[in-house]
Amino acid sequence: MDVENFAIISTSNEEPSIDRKPQWIRVKLPTGKKYTELRNVVDRYNLHTICTSGSCPNMGECWGEGTATFMILGNICTRSCGFCGVKTGRPDSLDWEEPEKVARSIKLMGIKHAVLTSVDRDDLKDMGSIIWAETVRAVRRMNPQTTMETLIPDFQGVERNLNRLLQAAPEIISHNMETVRRLTREVRIQAKYDRSLQVLKFLKENGANRTKSGIMLGLGETEEEVIETLHDLKEAKVDIVTIGQYLQPTKQHLPVKKFITPEQFNKYKEIGMEIGFRHVESGALVRSSYRAQKHLL
Template identity: 45%
Template structure:
């Protein structure tokens, strides 16, 4: 798991093979353009975009394309934040209806410039989806709102089905990888969701291949379970450009399987672990499984 930091180390064959995905689907792009919507699929350069778009799904990115944080792993633009579009929540709902989605994932850039971090905009988006598409299940992937309890409560009270907040990496790498984030704050957010509404599923995800040790991953999984996290996703970090944090190692699929089995053993209700796993990749599968188990 450990190794030297190398620039553009060679991708292993299993990763190259998996990256050969279906071409981007025109109909999805047409809906997104028609409602002037952004996706994390495009802005973050997700390797699964072709597959997901060809299946008629996408992860919506609200509150603009520009992020107020400076995480070194992320491709999303760090620039002056954009004005909120008050029509965006309804446009998201209309797009979901037109795409005939059964499960939707809504995420955002981090908006530290807004008094509530954009929590109200998340809540409005959830409300509009509920009104127009009452049968759609809703997963939101939220920022930390700088630890603001009332901001978080706005989102929880809007009653999505899953609240996801990614810890992204092990605590020991925060200063190097995401210096403006606080690991303990993220854990507290996940704990507070359950405190406010114990019926909601919580979810988190992180990357490997950044230089973490196996024991750090195990400790992270214990920490997430310690705050009641139900779902965890684990994926391989891929360097977006030479300006971003370098890949330290490509983790073998066998190691991902080992992490998955351990996470299941300590009580996670659903685990997705693999080189190309991303937080919202096949998210509907996880929710469908949890609904059956809960019922």
């Protein structure tokens, strides 16, 4: 699954080391009337969003534009990816009322564009795809003006599970590659690089309006490998790409090998646009949901 991991701003003027966050990684303090209104609603009704639980630095900007991210299928993942801060283990039983709960939360918050994500549920025969589809339908019934992006697991590449999402027809279906081919086994232990590409291609070729994927940098990849991954995503007919900096959730997770400079992020954005993607978001604090509502344009 996609994880939002962030860092505190460094106040040093020295060149950043691996143990010191660089100046360009800044936590933005959320401000604005819309943010304050949504914050009050979230606190009053004890609503759960990735935005708040992950202390996202983009929260003020996204909430100000009416976008928020919700996680479904619990908070325990069946996979143990080296980059991910979500707890791994045996998940709790399903909450079949969750689709309606999420839909009500979106209505209470007045969200214009909702991003839905989830843990991996390899313990389930349908891998969670039924609740995924029901959640999209519930949100649409209760919030007919709200658009949606679904950031989904790979569902082990099983087409009937992917088809459930296609039939629910969210405006954007997203699945993250996370890293380059060489590092996939280390970074996404139970995932497969080519399977993720096949999932993205299947979605686009079978009716997805727009597809999207994201990668993290700073795990030891080379520029050539990043560019190769961008070409692979284009070959898989992906429309939108996000590129951000990996930040280590805890000392037990994979270490940061390098902090990518703003200039390099800009270079990748230019390369991605030249390759032909509809949108490329590239920057240290870019995450999958960053400027998500703009990807509908």
